[in-house]
Amino acid sequence: MFVFGCEGHLTGGHRSFVKQAGPNTWRDDQPITVDEGSETSTQHVIVIESEDAEAAGPGESSLVKQEGSEGEEDPCHSRDIQTGAASGVPPVATEDPTSPTQSRIRHSITEVSGMPNSALKSETDTKTLTESHRLLHTGTDHRSDPERLGLGPLGCPPAPSSENLPVFHQKTVHSSKDGDALETGVDDPSCSYSTEMDPGNISLGLETQTHLYRGEWNRYSSSVYSEGCLDKKGEVIVIDEVTVKMEGDIPLTWNADIHLVDRHSQGRDFLDYRESLETIPNKVTHSPLHTLRDRDPVSTSMGPSDSHSLFDQVLNSNDSARAQAQGGGATLDSIKEKRFLCMFCNKGFSCPQKVEIHQRFHTGVKPFSCNQCHMCFAQAGDLKRHQRVHTGEKPYSCPHCEKRFSRLDKLKMHLKVHTGEKPFACTHCRKRFSERSYLRIHQQKNHSTL
DNA sequence: CTGGGGAAGGGGCCC
DNA sequence: CGGGCCCCTTCCCCA
Numbered sequence: 001m002f003v004f005g006c007e008g009h010l011t012g013g014h015r016s017f018v019k020q021a022g023p024n025t026w027r028d029d030q031p032i033t034v035d036e037g038s039e040t041s042t043q044h045v046i047v048i049e050s051e052d053a054e055a056a057g058p059g060e061s062s063l064v065k066q067e068g069s070e071g072e073e074d075p076c077h078s079r080d081i082q083t084g085a086a087s088g089v090p091p092v093a094t095e096d097p098t099s100p101t102q103s104r105i106r107h108s109i110t111e112v113s114g115m116p117n118s119a120l121k122s123e124t125d126t127k128t129l130t131e132s133h134r135l136l137h138t139g140t141d142h143r144s145d146p147e148r149l150g151l152g153p154l155g156c157p158p159a160p161s162s163e164n165l166p167v168f169h170q171k172t173v174h175s176s177k178d179g180d181a182l183e184t185g186v187d188d189p190s191c192s193y194s195t196e197m198d199p200g201n202i203s204l205g206l207e208t209q210t211h212l213y214r215g216e217w218n219r220y221s222s223s224v225y226s227e228g229c230l231d232k233k234g235e236v237i238v239i240d241e242v243t244v245k246m247e248g249d250i251p252l253t254w255n256a257d258i259h260l261v262d263r264h265s266q267g268r269d270f271l272d273y274r275e276s277l278e279t280i281p282n283k284v285t286h287s288p289l290h291t292l293r294d295r296d297p298v299s300t301s302m303g304p305s306d307s308h309s310l311f312d313q314v315l316n317s318n319d320s321a322r323a324q325a326q327g328g329g330a331t332l333d334s335i336k337e338k339r340f341l342c343m344f345c346n347k348g349f350s351c352p353q354k355v356e357i358h359q360r361f362h363t364g365v366k367p368f369s370c371n372q373c374h375m376c377f378a379q380a381g382d383l384k385r386h387q388r389v390h391t392g393e394k395p396y397s398c399p400h401c402e403k404r405f406s407r408l409d410k411l412k413m414h415l416k417v418h419t420g421e422k423p424f425a426c427t428h429c430r431k432r433f434s435e436r437s438y439l440r441i442h443q444q445k446n447h448s449t450l
Numbered sequence: 451c452t453g454g455g456g457a458a459g460g461g462g463c464c465c
Numbered sequence: 466c467g468g469g470c471c472c473c474t475t476c477c478c479c480a
Contacts, residue, residue: 354464361463375461381466382461389460403458409469410458417457431455437472438455445454 340355341348344362349355357379360366366376368383372390377383385407388394394404396411400418405411413435416422422432424439428447433439 358464378462379466381468382463384466386461406459407469408467410460412469414458434456436470438457440472442455 339348340350340352342355342358342362344359347358349358360378366378368378368380369376370383370386370390372387375383375386377386388406394406396405396408398404398411398414398418400415403414405414416434422434424433424436425431426433426439426443426447428443431442433442
């Protein structure tokens, strides 16, 4: 069972559920009854009763959905970053009332959640950073307003002529001698993302994009933009204080060995966290990237192959430990099948690319942006699918009527109209529905015990 | 007018 | 990369 409690905050604040990943959750060809009557005022429980679930008794839910505080302001996350006037940019973040002066920069990264282990806090008080830090953004809504986005035709961002434009690709970031690339706007061809990335997306990528998609720009804009500070000293491009959002239910295994896996996180791909360590040698940070940096000062100059090697080593060590924890029953082959672990949820994948894609789910990084609108996606396929909205392409036609659909799954859903297939039955009234979501809505409206 | 249900559209994510 | 399933939202129809 894959459990990730607070993912909803990252995916739009709607989902927070525990889901059984096994094959017995339900079957299309089997009538499914759902009992949602056990919900409480703070938690909705949806029980899909498969054969196994029924056999196991009422306590064995195949699917549990938790709701309750979804609509509330994200309790898992609060932060403030305060900048002084010397930065040249007005303070855009919530002022820390405990800070007696604004003459210095304060980085306060606080992750608050109900789980003590997931609380992350990093604060840095330094005067020396005051002049070297530069905010990338002013806290305005970069995504929703094309003009403020500075987008060119078709919504594409202009060439990164501004030195303030963050370019998160490896070449620029990782090479201290490559500042020209940033200033001239000549992108490394290897960076396929940069040409499509909305500047706002980039700076926000690691954290609150998803919130912003849901129209929460105003809430986060002030604090978010402060996180992606670009520190440029001479020719050294430094991305300062970029944090990966760690929503409430960061696994308790978020510890040292997991941090080492961060070497391969896409944060590594996008960021070179090379802040002025000299000036703040005792700086303590607790974001994955920070920890990584602290643990592996060489990392910033490592190439992909190097990082892969280290990554493999770490993974192997993790796998070994895990295998030992499992009593040594796991074979080497089985371990290697999914030996690339997500740094956030420890989920295993068969190759690093899949880990990277998966981790976008946690980080909110969405490198694929639509050139027709301002939607961004974590996966290329999602962008391709989305673009049919603009093109109007509907390659899937219903054989029973004239309707056409842009997606095959929608066609299959539509076909239920003709077949009358309604595999989802309510346990309370035996009413049947063609879709699970219909059933859920039905039970919420008619059988809720609220 | 209101509420429930059906249909459809679209995004998120995994395989 | 496509398929598939999940979810939510919106619109429409009807009692």
